[in-house]
Amino acid sequence: MAEQKFDLVVIGSGPAGEAAAMSAAKKGLRAAVIEKRQVVGGNCTHKGTIPSKALRHSVKQLMRYNTQSVFRALGEPRRLTFPQVMQTVNKVISYQVEMHTACYARNRVELIVGEARFRDTNSVEVLLPDGATEIISSEKFIIATGSRPYRPADVDFGHARVYDSDTILDMQHTPHSIMIYGAGVIGCEYASIFAGLGVKVDLINTRGSLLEFLDDEISDALSYHLRDMGVTVRHREEYAKVVPTDSGVIMEMQSGKRIHADALLWCNGRTGNTSGLGLDSIGLEANHRGQLSVDEHYCTEVDNVYAVGDVIGWPSLASASYDQGRAVAAAIVGRGHRIIEDAPTGIYTLPEISSVGKTESELTAAKVPYEVGRALFKHTARAQISGERVGMLKILFHIETGEILGIHCFGAEAAEIVHIGQAIMKQPAPNNSIDYFVNTTFNYPTMAEAYRSAALDGLNRVARL
Ligand SMILES: Cc1cc2nc3c(=O)[nH]c(=O)nc-3n(C[C@H](O)[C@H](O)[C@H](O)COP(=O)(O)OP(=O)(O)OC[C@H]3O[C@@H](n4cnc5c(N)ncnc54)[C@H](O)[C@@H]3O)c2cc1C
Numbered sequence: 001m002a003e004q005k006f007d008l009v010v011i012g013s014g015p016a017g018e019a020a021a022m023s024a025a026k027k028g029l030r031a032a033v034i035e036k037r038q039v040v041g042g043n044c045t046h047k048g049t050i051p052s053k054a055l056r057h058s059v060k061q062l063m064r065y066n067t068q069s070v071f072r073a074l075g076e077p078r079r080l081t082f083p084q085v086m087q088t089v090n091k092v093i094s095y096q097v098e099m100h101t102a103c104y105a106r107n108r109v110e111l112i113v114g115e116a117r118f119r120d121t122n123s124v125e126v127l128l129p130d131g132a133t134e135i136i137s138s139e140k141f142i143i144a145t146g147s148r149p150y151r152p153a154d155v156d157f158g159h160a161r162v163y164d165s166d167t168i169l170d171m172q173h174t175p176h177s178i179m180i181y182g183a184g185v186i187g188c189e190y191a192s193i194f195a196g197l198g199v200k201v202d203l204i205n206t207r208g209s210l211l212e213f214l215d216d217e218i219s220d221a222l223s224y225h226l227r228d229m230g231v232t233v234r235h236r237e238e239y240a241k242v243v244p245t246d247s248g249v250i251m252e253m254q255s256g257k258r259i260h261a262d263a264l265l266w267c268n269g270r271t272g273n274t275s276g277l278g279l280d281s282i283g284l285e286a287n288h289r290g291q292l293s294v295d296e297h298y299c300t301e302v303d304n305v306y307a308v309g310d311v312i313g314w315p316s317l318a319s320a321s322y323d324q325g326r327a328v329a330a331a332i333v334g335r336g337h338r339i340i341e342d343a344p345t346g347i348y349t350l351p352e353i354s355s356v357g358k359t360e361s362e363l364t365a366a367k368v369p370y371e372v373g374r375a376l377f378k379h380t381a382r383a384q385i386s387g388e389r390v391g392m393l394k395i396l397f398h399i400e401t402g403e404i405l406g407i408h409c410f411g412a413e414a415a416e417i418v419h420i421g422q423a424i425m426k427q428p429a430p431n432n433s434i435d436y437f438v439n440t441t442f443n444y445p446t447m448a449e450a451y452r453s454a455a456l457d458g459l460n461r462v463a464r465l
């Protein structure tokens with residue numbers, strides 16, 4: 001058995017692991033990443049963020065072609081199959097893998113392909129693809145093993161018509177109908193994708209409204225637009241039994257309903273990837289969702305073992321995982337770091353949704369005197385030109401100080417547009433002010449115009465008080 005020794009070993013090459021390793025190497029540590037998949041990028045690149053966003057982009061292009069009259073000169077509305085759309089997705093994944101792989105060589109981070117399992121607090125055993133094992137020793141470890149879809153034991157995921165967000169990417173046909181169980185972010189995004197492909201979608205929500213953490217108005221808008229696309233949204237439903245058959249899947253609900261579709265996409269919850277890590281060898285224990293707890297330095301209860309990314313739970317975003325990776329490297333070398341707790345929300349449904357800061361409900365509960373300014377995208381020149389007229393920007397600001405407290409947006413490019421407001425919100429007082437949007441000249445026609453309109457709308461309300 002060969003043995004190698006490093007200053008830092010990172011387990012997992014997703015956004016959290018990659019950022020941690022690259023950042024540590026730049027800070028002078030001899031770093032290695034162990035990845036059990038043959039290629040780098042993590043579930044983010046291969047199963048989660050990248051494939052779902054690339055899929056959604058292609059579907060959005062198709063919808064534009066099919067719905068905008070200007071394209072009728074080129075031809076009649078067309079359909080694409082799921083496997084056809086997946087071809088473009090696979091190209092994006094290849095570009096991503098190429099780019100991420102180059103980072104390892106450039107930053108002299110050793111990449112070891114194999115599955116890591118702790119032997120003790122200073123070494124792991126790596127099961128290599130050829131079945132051999134290797135011992136890797138290190139001063140410090142970072143667990144960045146990510147997460148996978150949660151699979152309840154009473155649902156047969158081995159059946160050809162039952163999918164989760166990993167296996168859906170391998171679907172070789174386009175079903176006529178699909179039921180999506182779990183209306184969280186993943187469920188809502190896939191509901192948009194399948195509805196955009198012309199598939200009949202049943203979106204089954206275990207809660208009372210869609211994405212309850214969103215501002216109510218935005219959550220309502222999402223429900224409206226999903227229904228407008230033909231999605232049947234069912235709230236407060238729990239499954240009793242899933243019965244897959246040769247011709248489809250029947251879901252018997254606790255409410256007594258029986259819902260039938262050609263396929264089931266299960267999107268209810270995720271589990272941290274900790275079960276194969278040999279955590280008991282180092283005295284660590286994951287919670288019932290497979291997640292690890294960390295302190296303000298992203299350190300676990302074992303003082304040379306750290307954890308970042310989905311494996312530590314909330315917010316379970318690629319965006320936050322990258323930043324947590326950089327933060328843990330800074331914490332390890334003692335150069336100051338920030339705790340990542342202010343990630344914006346970017347949800348790639350159709351329409352897209354994005355927000356940062358407080359919601360109206362939160363501000364009302366906290367008795368903060370705020371006012372709201374709104375701008376509808378359909379009133380901006382840019383949206384009229386692009387033909388993407390659905391959407392709204394909403395700014396919540398303090399009545400007395402003008403401080404921006406929350407930005408909530410839905411519509412085309414919402415996830416980009418929110419960053420304009422986020423940049424101002426991050427300024428220290430008195431620069432975080434709604435006045436910025438009325439005292440600054442923006443390019444025209446751009447969606448930034450929506451900020452000016454929303455700010456004027458809000459300030460006019462205050463003036464009328
Ligand atoms: C469908 C979907 C869509 C998403 N969309 C978005 C989005 O739009 N925006 C966003 O910010 N986030 C999104 N996310 C969340 C995002 O993908 C995750 O937050 C992110 O991937 C977490 O990164 P990570 O580095 O923690 O782990 P992962 O990306 O999960 O990578 C972990 C890696 O560790 C490896 N590994 C596990 N165990 C071992 C072991 N024992 N030895 C060696 N290697 C191991 C795995 O093979 C994997 O490659 C989405 C997730 C899903 C599922």
Ligand SMILES: NC(=O)c1ccc[n+]([C@@H]2O[C@H](COP(=O)([O-])OP(=O)(O)OC[C@H]3O[C@@H](n4cnc5c(N)ncnc54)[C@H](O)[C@@H]3O)[C@@H](O)[C@H]2O)c1
Nearest residue numbers: 182183184185186187206207267268269315316346347348
């Ligand atoms: N665009 C994005 O940022 C994006 C896209 C997809 C996924 N993600 C991330 O991936 C993670 C997983 O997404 P998701 O949609 O699976 O999760 P989620 O947390 O949004 O929930 C999925 C569904 O599971 C249900 N659920 C969760 N916990 C439950 C419980 N204890 N009991 C009953 N029902 C429960 C929710 O009600 C929801 O219907 C999220 O944390 C999300 O941030 C982000």
